[in-house]
Amino acid sequence: MNELERIARLSKLLAPPDQGAGVELGIGDDAAVLSPPSGGRVVWTIDAQVEAVHFRRELVSFEDIGYRATMAAASDVAAMGARPWCMLSSLVLTESLDDASFESIVRGVSAAAGRIGAPVVGGNLSRGDGLAITTTVLGTCSRAISRGGAKPGDHVQLAGPVGLAAAGLLALQRVVSGDRVDPAIAAWRRPVARVAEGLSMASIAHACVDVSDGLARDAGHLAKASGVRVVLFREALVSDALGDASAAIGADPLELALHGGEDYALVCTSAVDVPGFTRIGIVDEGAGVWLRSPDGEAEILPRGFDHFA
Amino acid sequence: MNELERIARLSKLLAPPDQGAGVELGIGDDAAVLSPPSGGRVVWTIDAQVEAVHFRRELVSFEDIGYRATMAAASDVAAMGARPWCMLSSLVLTESLDDASFESIVRGVSAAAGRIGAPVVGGNLSRGDGLAITTTVLGTCSRAISRGGAKPGDHVQLAGPVGLAAAGLLALQRVVSGDRVDPAIAAWRRPVARVAEGLSMASIAHACVDVSDGLARDAGHLAKASGVRVVLFREALVSDALGDASAAIGADPLELALHGGEDYALVCTSAVDVPGFTRIGIVDEGAGVWLRSPDGEAEILPRGFDHFA
Numbered sequence: 245m246n247e248l249e250r251i252a253r254l255s256k257l258l259a260p261p262d263q264g265a266g267v268e269l270g271i272g273d274d275a276a277v278l279s280p281p282s283g284g285r286v287v288w289t290i291d292a293q294v295e296a297v298h299f300r301r302e303l304v305s306f307e308d309i310g311y312r313a314t315m316a317a318a319s320d321v322a323a324m325g326a327r328p329w330c331m332l333s334s335l336v337l338t339e340s341l342d343d344a345s346f347e348s349i350v351r352g353v354s355a356a357a358g359r360i361g362a363p364v365v366g367g368n369l370s371r372g373d374g375l376a377i378t379t380t381v382l383g384t385c386s387r388a389i390s391r392g393g394a395k396p397g398d399h400v401q402l403a404g405p406v407g408l409a410a411a412g413l414l415a416l417q418r419v420v421s422g423d424r425v426d427p428a429i430a431a432w433r434r435p436v437a438r439v440a441e442g443l444s445m446a447s448i449a450h451a452c453v454d455v456s457d458g459l460a461r462d463a464g465h466l467a468k469a470s471g472v473r474v475v476l477f478r479e480a481l482v483s484d485a486l487g488d489a490s491a492a493i494g495a496d497p498l499e500l501a502l503h504g505g506e507d508y509a510l511v512c513t514s515a516v517d518v519p520g521f522t523r524i525g526i527v528d529e530g531a532g533v534w535l536r537s538p539d540g541e542a543e544i545l546p547r548g549f550d551h552f553a
Numbered sequence: 554m555n556e557l558e559r560i561a562r563l564s565k566l567l568a569p570p571d572q573g574a575g576v577e578l579g580i581g582d583d584a585a586v587l588s589p590p591s592g593g594r595v596v597w598t599i600d601a602q603v604e605a606v607h608f609r610r611e612l613v614s615f616e617d618i619g620y621r622a623t624m625a626a627a628s629d630v631a632a633m634g635a636r637p638w639c640m641l642s643s644l645v646l647t648e649s650l651d652d653a654s655f656e657s658i659v660r661g662v663s664a665a666a667g668r669i670g671a672p673v674v675g676g677n678l679s680r681g682d683g684l685a686i687t688t689t690v691l692g693t694c695s696r697a698i699s700r701g702g703a704k705p706g707d708h709v710q711l712a713g714p715v716g717l718a719a720a721g722l723l724a725l726q727r728v729v730s731g732d733r734v735d736p737a738i739a740a741w742r743r744p745v746a747r748v749a750e751g752l753s754m755a756s757i758a759h760a761c762v763d764v765s766d767g768l769a770r771d772a773g774h775l776a777k778a779s780g781v782r783v784v785l786f787r788e789a790l791v792s793d794a795l796g797d798a799s800a801a802i803g804a805d806p807l808e809l810a811l812h813g814g815e816d817y818a819l820v821c822t823s824a825v826d827v828p829g830f831t832r833i834g835i836v837d838e839g840a841g842v843w844l845r846s847p848d849g850e851a852e853i854l855p856r857g858f859d860h861f862a
Contacts, residue, residue: 245861248859268594272700272778273701274629274632274762274763275596275629275630275633275690276598277697278594278595278596278597280594282591285577285589286587286588287586288585288586288674290643290675290687291677292643292677292687294679295682296682298679320583320584324584324586334599334687366597367599368600368601369861370601370606370860371606371860372603372606372685373604374682376645378599378601380641381584388584390578391581391583392582469582550555550556551680552646
């Protein structure tokens with residue numbers, strides 16, 4: 245297919261049953277036309293997934309590549325306590341990528357868009373030397389939750405797994421398979437933006453961040469933006485699924501929980517418990533991210549993913 | 554600089570004097586937070602510029618790369634008759650790109666953002682094997698002009714150059730310099746989104762498209778979306794600047810005017826003349842794009858840029 249044929253195919257594969265609330269003009273013009281909800285706010289994010297950096301083709305299917313790129317972007321909207329509204333998807337495709345693979349990527353994008361209820365209303369197609377998917381998402385909310393509102397005394401709360409996706413990637417790299425690693429592999433291949441949990445924390449949380457680069461690193465962003473210290477409880481961080489997967493691949497589950505990325509869990513802080521979240525720590529005066537165990541407290545230096553370190 | 558240091562630098566280089574109308578939270582959180590104008594519409598686009606496809610480093614400076622990527626995206630908003638409101642910029646940078654080059658790219662983005670009056674309120678940084686800049690732009694308008702409203706009898710009108718950027722690229726590739734090609738080289742290195750012209754056509758035009766891939770190809774999109782035939786007047790297509798540059802580089806100016814891309818001119822159709830535009834043709838019943846000369850009319854088959862043809 246040439247570029248125009250691919251755009252026509254995109255339009256067909258991505259077309260939702262109805263165009264979506266507030267979407268006046270979707271795929272096919274210079275820009276999408278939207279009618280924003282009156283009186284509310286919109287949140288807006290962009291995220292790129294690049295071959296050889298965020299994924300390797302031998303470890304995921306093309307459909308997974310489209311799915312996880314879309315979820316990764318939508319997770320930023322969930323972390324603001326907003327509802328994903330619609331998306332634009334910009335695909336950079338290699339010259340050798342065949343039509344079936346192209347369609348698989350688009351099916352993955354479409355499946356993720358369907359799951360979070362935000363249609364793809366436009367995008368861009370380009371050739372390039374490596375595959376890349378860049379997704380921009382608009383979300384709607386009445387009040388957005390930033391990283392900067394955590395207060396001493398807040399409970400630190402988690403929705404979704406941490407470390408599990410990193411365990412899944414390790415299992416794939418080490419060619420470990422079986423029941424004990426299947427949930428981890430699924431977590432890495434098909435992460436889920438925590439939209440419902442984000443909406444449930446939006447009315448009560450003081451601060452929120454999604455865990456894309458590792459719990460220690462992302463909790464550190466929240467701590468820094470809020471001018472507080474985040475204390476994580478060691479015994480609350482390793483889920484049964486992570487324990488099982490770690491045992492099967494021979495990895496330290498606490499290391500994975502603290503520094504593994506790409507689970508897209510949400511971490512929020514609030515004075516009261518938030519439905520759908522579990523307590524994993526407290527907010528205190530000070531700075532940095534600390535781990536509390538029966539032996540005492542120690543600061544955790546971020547080791548999560550840095551593109552240029 | 555590591556990733557966090559680069560984000561801090563980005564934030565500083567891109568920070569506008571004031572945050573921008575309707576921008577509640579800019580760079581530094583999971584997403585930007587915006588307050589859309591009440592009662593209006595927003596238009597939304599994304600565009601990618603990829604190394605070795607859209608540019609080669611030996612022909613443009615890093616600042617030019619940032620500038621033209623930003624303008625290319627903003628042009629889609631101008632083509633809808635909307636005012637650029639704000640942008641997100643996603644940069645994929647090679648591991649070897651040094652800090653000075655990174656800052657030059659950002660300065661180019663910032664200069665373009667300043668020129669069109671739309672602040673960069675967020676973005677994304679990633680490593681990759683090739684440089685790429687993906688820009689998403691939101692614009693505001695009361696009524697958006699699509700490609701699909703052209704009516705038989707409309708005047709086809711042009712704002713901005715066509716073919717000049719392509720002549721500039723040829724001059725660079727053929728190492729031709731001097732007064733006669735300087736405007737062409739500037740058109741390729743520093744294209745301008747036609748925001749003022751877009752706003753001036755918005756209240757009266759029936760259809761509009763920007764010329765990113767070549768006049769014949771983009772006018773063809775408009776013709777197809779509108780279900781009409783576009784007839785271009787041969788004598789109206791070659792500007793003096795394009796004639797001079799073509800002579801200097803030994804190229805056919807009409808070929809460049811019809812098939813050269815990346816000028817980001819606007820083509821609109823309307824029943825009356827639009828200020829800032831010049832007449833280059835008419836809309837008729839039928840299909841396709843045709844060239845009218847003293848010898849008669851001939852259909853022009855699109856030869857502009859196709860990423861996968």
